[in-house]
Amino acid sequence: MKQFTSVHDVNNINALVAEALELKSSPYAFQELGKNKTIGLVFLNPSLRTRMSTQKAALNLGMNVMVLNIDKEGWALELQDGAVMNGTTVEHVREAAAVLGQYVDIIGVRSFPGLKNCDEDYTEQVFNKFVEYCGVPVVSLESATRHPLQSLADLITITELKTVNRPKVVLTWAPHIKALPQAVPNSFAEWMCKADVEFVITHPEGYELSEDFTQGATITHNQDEALTGADFIYVKNWSAYEPYGAVTGTHPEWMLNNEKLKATNDAKVMHCLPVRRNLELSDEILDGPNSVVIHEAGNRVWAAQVVLKQLLQSL
Amino acid sequence: MKQFTSVHDVNNINALVAEALELKSSPYAFQELGKNKTIGLVFLNPSLRTRMSTQKAALNLGMNVMVLNIDKEGWALELQDGAVMNGTTVEHVREAAAVLGQYVDIIGVRSFPGLKNCDEDYTEQVFNKFVEYCGVPVVSLESATRHPLQSLADLITITELKTVNRPKVVLTWAPHIKALPQAVPNSFAEWMCKADVEFVITHPEGYELSEDFTQGATITHNQDEALTGADFIYVKNWSAYEPYGAVTGTHPEWMLNNEKLKATNDAKVMHCLPVRRNLELSDEILDGPNSVVIHEAGNRVWAAQVVLKQLLQSL
Amino acid sequence: MKQFTSVHDVNNINALVAEALELKSSPYAFQELGKNKTIGLVFLNPSLRTRMSTQKAALNLGMNVMVLNIDKEGWALELQDGAVMNGTTVEHVREAAAVLGQYVDIIGVRSFPGLKNCDEDYTEQVFNKFVEYCGVPVVSLESATRHPLQSLADLITITELKTVNRPKVVLTWAPHIKALPQAVPNSFAEWMCKADVEFVITHPEGYELSEDFTQGATITHNQDEALTGADFIYVKNWSAYEPYGAVTGTHPEWMLNNEKLKATNDAKVMHCLPVRRNLELSDEILDGPNSVVIHEAGNRVWAAQVVLKQLLQSL
Numbered sequence: 001m002k003q004f005t006s007v008h009d010v011n012n013i014n015a016l017v018a019e020a021l022e023l024k025s026s027p028y029a030f031q032e033l034g035k036n037k038t039i040g041l042v043f044l045n046p047s048l049r050t051r052m053s054t055q056k057a058a059l060n061l062g063m064n065v066m067v068l069n070i071d072k073e074g075w076a077l078e079l080q081d082g083a084v085m086n087g088t089t090v091e092h093v094r095e096a097a098a099v100l101g102q103y104v105d106i107i108g109v110r111s112f113p114g115l116k117n118c119d120e121d122y123t124e125q126v127f128n129k130f131v132e133y134c135g136v137p138v139v140s141l142e143s144a145t146r147h148p149l150q151s152l153a154d155l156i157t158i159t160e161l162k163t164v165n166r167p168k169v170v171l172t173w174a175p176h177i178k179a180l181p182q183a184v185p186n187s188f189a190e191w192m193c194k195a196d197v198e199f200v201i202t203h204p205e206g207y208e209l210s211e212d213f214t215q216g217a218t219i220t221h222n223q224d225e226a227l228t229g230a231d232f233i234y235v236k237n238w239s240a241y242e243p244y245g246a247v248t249g250t251h252p253e254w255m256l257n258n259e260k261l262k263a264t265n266d267a268k269v270m271h272c273l274p275v276r277r278n279l280e281l282s283d284e285i286l287d288g289p290n291s292v293v294i295h296e297a298g299n300r301v302w303a304a305q306v307v308l309k310q311l312l313q314s315l
Numbered sequence: 316m317k318q319f320t321s322v323h324d325v326n327n328i329n330a331l332v333a334e335a336l337e338l339k340s341s342p343y344a345f346q347e348l349g350k351n352k353t354i355g356l357v358f359l360n361p362s363l364r365t366r367m368s369t370q371k372a373a374l375n376l377g378m379n380v381m382v383l384n385i386d387k388e389g390w391a392l393e394l395q396d397g398a399v400m401n402g403t404t405v406e407h408v409r410e411a412a413a414v415l416g417q418y419v420d421i422i423g424v425r426s427f428p429g430l431k432n433c434d435e436d437y438t439e440q441v442f443n444k445f446v447e448y449c450g451v452p453v454v455s456l457e458s459a460t461r462h463p464l465q466s467l468a469d470l471i472t473i474t475e476l477k478t479v480n481r482p483k484v485v486l487t488w489a490p491h492i493k494a495l496p497q498a499v500p501n502s503f504a505e506w507m508c509k510a511d512v513e514f515v516i517t518h519p520e521g522y523e524l525s526e527d528f529t530q531g532a533t534i535t536h537n538q539d540e541a542l543t544g545a546d547f548i549y550v551k552n553w554s555a556y557e558p559y560g561a562v563t564g565t566h567p568e569w570m571l572n573n574e575k576l577k578a579t580n581d582a583k584v585m586h587c588l589p590v591r592r593n594l595e596l597s598d599e600i601l602d603g604p605n606s607v608v609i610h611e612a613g614n615r616v617w618a619a620q621v622v623l624k625q626l627l628q629s630l
Numbered sequence: 631m632k633q634f635t636s637v638h639d640v641n642n643i644n645a646l647v648a649e650a651l652e653l654k655s656s657p658y659a660f661q662e663l664g665k666n667k668t669i670g671l672v673f674l675n676p677s678l679r680t681r682m683s684t685q686k687a688a689l690n691l692g693m694n695v696m697v698l699n700i701d702k703e704g705w706a707l708e709l710q711d712g713a714v715m716n717g718t719t720v721e722h723v724r725e726a727a728a729v730l731g732q733y734v735d736i737i738g739v740r741s742f743p744g745l746k747n748c749d750e751d752y753t754e755q756v757f758n759k760f761v762e763y764c765g766v767p768v769v770s771l772e773s774a775t776r777h778p779l780q781s782l783a784d785l786i787t788i789t790e791l792k793t794v795n796r797p798k799v800v801l802t803w804a805p806h807i808k809a810l811p812q813a814v815p816n817s818f819a820e821w822m823c824k825a826d827v828e829f830v831i832t833h834p835e836g837y838e839l840s841e842d843f844t845q846g847a848t849i850t851h852n853q854d855e856a857l858t859g860a861d862f863i864y865v866k867n868w869s870a871y872e873p874y875g876a877v878t879g880t881h882p883e884w885m886l887n888n889e890k891l892k893a894t895n896d897a898k899v900m901h902c903l904p905v906r907r908n909l910e911l912s913d914e915i916l917d918g919p920n921s922v923v924i925h926e927a928g929n930r931v932w933a934a935q936v937v938l939k940q941l942l943q944s945l
Contacts (some may be wrong), residue, residue: 027351028351036657036658036690038686038689040682043388046388046390047388048383048385048388048390048406048411048414048415049414051383051388052355052381052383052414052415052418052419053417053418055381055418056353056379056381056418056419059353059379060351064689066682066685066686068678068681068682069388070678072387072388072702073673073676073677073678073681073699073702075676075678075904078907081913082908082913083907083908084907084908084909085906085907085908085909086807086906086909090904090906091678091903091904091905092905092907094916094917095903095904095905095916095923095924095927096678096904098924098927099678099679099682099903099924099927099928100678100682102683102924102927102928102930102931103682103683103685103686103928103931104682104686177401273406273410273414274390274405274406274410274411275406275407275410276400276401276405277393277398277399277400277407278397278398278399278400279399279400279401283396283397286409286410287409293410294410294413294414294417297410297413297414297417298414298417298418300417301417301418342666343666358703361703361704361705362703362704363698363700363703363704363705363721363726363729363730364729366698366703367670367696367698367729367730367733367734368732368733370696370733371668371694371696371733371734374668374694375666384703387702387703492716588721588725588729589705589720589721589725589726590721590722590725591715591716591720592708592713592714592715592722593712593713593714593715594714594715594716598711598712601724601725602724608725609725609728609729609732612725612728612729612732613729613732613733615732616732616733
């Protein structure tokens with residue numbers, strides 16, 4: 001693997017999951033591989049799970065980790081080519097990325113969308129500039145349109161916990177008070193469309209995802225119908241793709257609760273976290289036996305570790 | 316040892332001090348013990364000594380360290396059970412703590428009191444939620460009511476430097492301009508009450524500590540009387556316990572200076588730091604031969620290291 | 631080497647450069663030297679290159695690294711001796727530095743000038759207090775008046791890339807919109823004055839550097855004349871030394887571009903970064919074949935590593 005920015009960088013997702021589960025059973029088996037190798041984790045936006053799980057994965061592989069909160073410890077980056085930098089930006093991403101690439105063997109980058117300009121976000125202008133200029137393999141720690149380490153951890157979790165050969169997996173929109181990115185649902189959708197699952201997406205009208213990510217999925221506005229017989233329910237809010245970044249309705253009735261679980265196949269409930277309790281998901285679900293959100297968060301380590309292992313092997 | 320949140324987690328404080336002093340003479344003797352073990356240091360409030368000394372202690376034991384400034388690098392945590400999270404909090408401590416526990420073997424947590432609501436602080440609502448939900452052993456890096464790593468370092472310092480078998484140790488209130496927590500004096504008091512010392516607390520009227528921490532101590536409002544014959548003087552400001560968090564008087568005459576040292580047994584002067592010079596303690600003391608505050612700060616490493624060693628041994 | 635705060639701490643700069651280049655070819659040859667040694671990197675101001683390159687250098691030597699952003703993670707330091715600390719400063723540098731010295735074997739400190747009070751900055755009041763009170767060897771990560779790790783990396787770069795025995799090196803002032811410190815040009819000047827190069831400084835009237843740093847340099851206000859026959863051009867903005875910290879003129883015509891390169895000996899263009907594109911340096915230079923700024927930034931690792939190696943050897 002030469003980079004990890006989406007499912008398209010993976011040859012065989014089932015083999016990748018199998019290898020991740022091997023690492024989970026022998027976390028320290030490849031410490032020679034990472035010896036004297038360094039990963040730089042560059043955060044343009046805050047992070048808890050991604051930071052800690054990727055750091056842990058790298059340490060398991062014997063790597064060194066350097067964390068840079070570029071927004072807090074660094075300075076404002078210029079992204080526009082040709083800009084006359086006589087304003088507030090202090091360094092161009094061309095230099096910042098290229099310099100970071102001098103100090104590390106692999107770079108992880110987190111960069112959220114602005115949710116103002118669809119084209120800017122969906123062409124991944126910030127993230128792709130790091131990829132273009134840093135000169136070393138890049139791992140996405142979540143970009144404007146995707147969160148592939150999360151999606152891989154989700155597939156690992158489904159593979160571990162499924163009780164039928166081809167489980168029904170339902171991605172359901174959930175209420176929120178803020179306009180959130182589409183990165184997690186986009187990414188989950190494109191991974192599930194390639195996985196051995198029956199994949200259904202359900203959301204209120206107006207919350208259609210970009211079709212680039214949902215080819216092959218069944219899409220419905222009827223949440224009850226979608227949940228019927230579900231083995232896994234993936235709960236997540238997102239803002240509208242059209243009009244871009246809009247909150248086109250609040251739909252509090254879309255919050256998952258135990259009542260809605262009744263029609264499922266005793267479905268396991270997933271969420272990428274952080275989750276707003278009693279807004280996206282009820283306490284009764286999160287504190288009940290169907291929630292697997294902590295287990296899922298734990299699998300972030302093995303998702304990151306298998307990716308870093310493959311990147312190290314191709315250095 | 317299964318956790319380290321107060322002196323009550325310690326079977327034998329003298330044995331713990333003796334073991335700490337052994338580690339001080341052989342800092343790297345137990346590096347196999349911490350191999351592939353990770354401690355997460357979670358700061359809800361700023362730290363210098365505690366962060367650096369605990370990190371150094373963990374490194375001495377061969378551990379990996381991950382630091383998370385959750386207030387700055389993360390987001391606002393919800394602490395209230397049952398909350399409908401439609402406001403400014405982004406993640407509930409139930410998830411945040413449980414997820415962190417997935418990535419580390421031991422968690423250190425620092426959480427200051429609000430000094431508004433005595434019951435909330437003295438039941439350690441924030442700190443105890445981490446203990447309850449993280450699923451791994453917790454070390455206090457200072458909580459609302461206690462700072463046990465500081466107190467252990469203090470006892471190590473007294474044990475090292477004492478010139479009589481049972482020294483007289485005086486905790487004296489000092490002036491300040493802000494309302495400070497009672498955590499350090501509470502904790503120091505409950506450790507000294509169990510140590511082989513003659514322990515005296517002196518403070519102006521109105522600054523009585525909670526009796527839960529001072530059983531067995533001699534308490535007086537007469538600073539001169541308290542200092543007479545003292546072998547160690549522990550200088551510290553704190554706000555009132557009743558009315559909770561109040562600054563009930565400034566009492567500049569309580570600042571320790573060389574004149575007040577005359578009645579002591581050439582007492583060594585301690586302070587947990589940071590110290591406000593010429594407000595809590597005069598320059599002449601801090602720059603003179605009686606101050607042991609830097610030596611005391613250095614002992615923070617061995618306090619942390621012996622605690623981490625015992626926690627590692629019980630994993 | 632006992633400390634590294636300026637070129638005056640170096641016996642033989644050519645031998646130091648040669649040793650740095652040996653480390654560049656065998657980065658991991660001295661990992662036993664740094665085993666169980668810790669460097670603390672203390673930032674009173676933000677950093678990207680210096681933080682990452684020094685961390686990488688320390689890791690290459692087998693050291694542990696602890697980073698402290700004292701302005702963000704810590705609190706305001708008092709610098710004035712004798713101060714009654716009843717204001718906003720929480721800890722005196724005497725204690726802060728001495729305590730840090732308890733936890734690490736070497737300290738790196740970054741402290742920018744205020745650019746208000748020349749005497750305060752040029753006597754290095756902040757930086758020197760760390761040196762005085764920390765009790766361990768100090769590496770400058772840039773102080774008010776010097777940036778010696780940058781200058782050493784610059785000399786390494788010139789030594790690697792020169793095509794004539796005694797290259798002509800020109801330090802040229804560049805336009806900017808802010809008042810910048812004189813640390814980089816001061817430091818570059820005092821290193822170049824000791825190096826085997828023909829050294830010329832050119833700047834508009836009013837931007838004279840302190841003579842303490844430029845003894846032996848040719849100084850001219852005629853940029854064209856200075857650039858003629860140049861082998862290396864070091865581009866940098868700085869504010870006036872007299873009146874201290876002033877921006878006495880903007881001089882947009884001083885920006886380097888390809889036209890100005892024509893009179894040079896196909897000069898290599900250097901800059902310490904961050905650089906403001908199309909203000910200090912044109913895109914055509916930075917994206918063209920003459921720019922060596924990324925290579926130069928990469929050499930920051932070997933500059934830091936040779937200095938840390940020598941400090942470790944003298945512990």
